[in-house]
Amino acid sequence: MADGESQIRRAPKSRWGGIDVKYRRLGKTELKVSVIGIGTWQFSGEWGKTYTQPEVDAILGQARELGINLIDTAECYGDHLSESFIGRAIEKDRDKWVVATKFGHKFHDRFSRTDEVHPDQVLRQLEDSLRALRTDYIDLYQFHSLNDAAFDTDGLWTMLDKQVQAGKIRHLGISIGKNDNVYQTDAATRVGAKVIQVVYNRLDRTPEEQVFPSCIRQDLGVLARVPLASGYLSGKYRPGATFAADDVRHRHDPAERDRKLQLVEQIRREEVPAGVEMAQWALAWCLQHPAVTCVIPGCKSPEQVVANAKAVELVGDEHPQTWKE
Numbered sequence: 075m076a077d078g079e080s081q082i083r084r085a086p087k088s089r090w091g092g093i094d095v096k097y098r099r100l101g102k103t104e105l106k107v108s109v110i111g112i113g114t115w116q117f118s119g120e121w122g123k124t125y126t127q128p129e130v131d132a133i134l135g136q137a138r139e140l141g142i143n144l145i146d147t148a149e150c151y152g153d154h155l156s157e158s159f160i161g162r163a164i165e166k167d168r169d170k171w172v173v174a175t176k177f178g179h180k181f182h183d184r185f186s187r188t189d190e191v192h193p194d195q196v197l198r199q200l201e202d203s204l205r206a207l208r209t210d211y212i213d214l215y216q217f218h219s220l221n222d223a224a225f226d227t228d229g230l231w232t233m234l235d236k237q238v239q240a241g242k243i244r245h246l247g248i249s250i251g252k253n254d255n256v257y258q259t260d261a262a263t264r265v266g267a268k269v270i271q272v273v274y275n276r277l278d279r280t281p282e283e284q285v286f287p288s289c290i291r292q293d294l295g296v297l298a299r300v301p302l303a304s305g306y307l308s309g310k311y312r313p314g315a316t317f318a319a320d321d322v323r324h325r326h327d328p329a330e331r332d333r334k335l336q337l338v339e340q341i342r343r344e345e346v347p348a349g350v351e352m353a354q355w356a357l358a359w360c361l362q363h364p365a366v367t368c369v370i371p372g373c374k375s376p377e378q379v380v381a382n383a384k385a386v387e388l389v390g391d392e393h394p395q396t397w398k399e
């Protein structure tokens with residue numbers, strides 16, 4: 075993506091005066107998904123704030139109102155806690171949402187999980203996720219960033235295929251842990267997975283090298299996670315920023331964080347057009363890559379949902395995955 079940064083321009087103002095969320099085809103799942111999704115690790119309480127049901131209802135209600143239809147969660151954002159909040163919030167209009175969750179861990183305590191990837195354990199997690207989400211199907215069930223030995227666990231993908239046949243899972247995906255994991259990406263079609271989730275943002279372009287070409291070759295959908303570089307690319311933090319002990323960013327290496335925050339200041343000066351919010355620019359930047367279907371920024375409030383949705387104003391319609399009715 076040579077000179078990709080310079081391609082972000084203001085799209086013509088929405089005909090409706092509001093935000094016209096755009097949609098793309100999620101690779102060969104053929105699902106129609108909003109280019110801005112909602113990441114929900116935050117609902118676990120590991121981002122410096124614990125949540126109540128009304129707060130989650132307000133966040134997802136705002137998303138729905140804007141036409142956002144994709145939610146990403148996981149078994150271990152709390153012990154199915156994020157899923158439980160989501161299940162109660164979307165029960166009334168479940169069919170309007172594309173719900174993506176994950177498997178492979180057992181949550182124990184804040185910042186503490188163990189791997190559980192034996193087929194029997196995953197089957198149990200699937201049942202627990204269905205119960206928490208108050209649904210009888212999961213739209214996208216993703217392998218949760220485990221290593222290649224776990225990926226190759228005997229019988230894992232055969233068991234999952236049976237759950238697809240049974241209608242409990244609509245599509246399988248792989249959330250790769252290291253964003254250069256071309257082994258798991260290349261294996262997607264073989265194991266029946268149609269979507270890759272990967273860290274991709276202006277500070278980390280590694281997937282452009284091998285992962286994205288493999289996704290395009292296999293017609294896989296791509297969820298770009300951590301698109302705001304854990305919030306650092308929002309532009310609101312300065313080098314020297316610190317975080318409370320109940321915020322996962324407290325665990326990031328301070329020197330590495332400062333290096334990123336200095337780079338963010340440079341990017342703001344050199345690449346972000348005047349008058350454009352940095353968070354919106356950062357999301358639109360991800361969305362211009364031809365392999366990327368959508369971004370899933372973690373949202374802590376309805377205001378952040380609105381701010382992130384506004385990134386669509388910077389996104390054109392010329393993307394190869396643009397949804398065609």
Ligand SMILES: NC(=O)c1ccc[n+]([C@@H]2O[C@H](COP(=O)([O-])OP(=O)(O)OC[C@H]3O[C@@H](n4cnc5c(N)ncnc54)[C@H](OP(=O)(O)O)[C@@H]3O)[C@@H](O)[C@H]2O)c1
Nearest residue numbers: 113114115219249299300301302303304305308371372381
């Ligand atoms: N292995 C995996 O599969 C995996 C790993 C990580 C994440 N994920 C998924 O990807 C999602 C996104 O990643 P992430 O949450 O780690 O990182 P992120 O989306 O890059 O950053 C999220 C943080 O940015 C800040 N933020 C969000 N919108 C903003 C806005 N408009 N303006 C200013 N600040 C804003 C919020 O924190 P503050 O307001 O407190 O700064 C929020 O907690 C997760 O929620 C999760 O669903 C999956």
